[in-house]
Amino acid sequence: MGVEERRRQLIGVALELFSQRSPDEVSIDEIAAAAGISRPLVYHYFPGKLSLYEAALKRASQELAERFIEPREGPVGARLLRVMHRFFDFVDEHGPGFSALMRGGPAVGSSRTNALVDGVRQAAYVQILAHLEVEKPPARLELVVRSWISLAESTALLWLDGRRVPRGELEVQLVNDFAALAAVAAAYDEEMAALVRRIIAGEPADGPFAALSARLVALGAPPA
């Protein structure tokens, strides 16, 4: 194998191990064994576990950011739902590693790993603004989008802790949460209200936003 090929292989093996267990618990010996090479050879390509972890995290970050890419066609609610589905696929595949990273810890809380996580958040933010067709977001919209991204993260983390609610339900719920947070901001700001009206106008009668409206109206009515 060439140097780059060997590095790529090691990153792939490491990412799989770092995904399945907390990175603190994964040793260089294990990575070497899984890659079928000697421990000194691992160190030949990566000076230490941290650099290999950072390389694996970088690859995972790129993978996740790619899953946010969605054609700008059809209702926004349905697009967001497809992205949420791919996001939960990612979280599912990388569960323990994702938890360890997001909860922070001795091996994962470096400024470089934080920068990678922030890069993924920024990629998500840019994608959402593009789908909303907003170029210069007002402060209140930025707040809604960025705080919703953090809501999606924390919802995924809580889901991983026991998986007591079906993930499909949470995917729909997060799409509805986005609409709900935007609607709350819109209730107090005319610029946000105009944006929300424009999105609602593009939503089909059988889409997730319309379904939520109907269910919320029903909630206000006395129980059957």
Add this chain to the structure above:
Amino acid sequence: MGVEERRRQLIGVALELFSQRSPDEVSIDEIAAAAGISRPLVYHYFPGKLSLYEAALKRASQELAERFIEPREGPVGARLLRVMHRFFDFVDEHGPGFSALMRGGPAVGSSRTNALVDGVRQAAYVQILAHLEVEKPPARLELVVRSWISLAESTALLWLDGRRVPRGELEVQLVNDFAALAAVAAAYDEEMAALVRRIIAGEPADGPFAALSARLVALGAPPA
């Protein structure tokens, strides 16, 4: 001064400095100067900056957790609004230190500091359940409450970054966000629906939840 008194004084001085600037930028020399003692004397009480930082963070965590305590009287929405006001007071007082802590970084991302932050989140969670008069929360309620706590954190962090939206508006918005997230979960789950109906029933016609409902209905209507 006695040992405990001196330690308390140093913690107070350090907390003030760590609140005003990123802890990475605060030196032991500065803390010593602000406390009016020599650098070696600081080391006599605390083995290093990290242990002093952790002691200051512990005090700040206790302060913040105390601000969540609210008498269990009157409508839940108004109680939550008072807590949000005290939460933003805290964030305002400790801005740069709060940001540095929550965004993670070399000096702040230890497992002990993470445990302190998680302790505050848990205190908030326990308080909210008590106000909702729920002893054994179903999984969906736990998810709503915990993910809303993370929404409040991220909203406060985003607010600190430029303060482009008045904090009073965000305090009201977060109370409404709580109602909105609970309503979304309630739209898909009968147990949550019963809980939300019970809370709504206790809300006054001029409270934040009622105001939100009216504004959301107006949002659905064509613009004036």
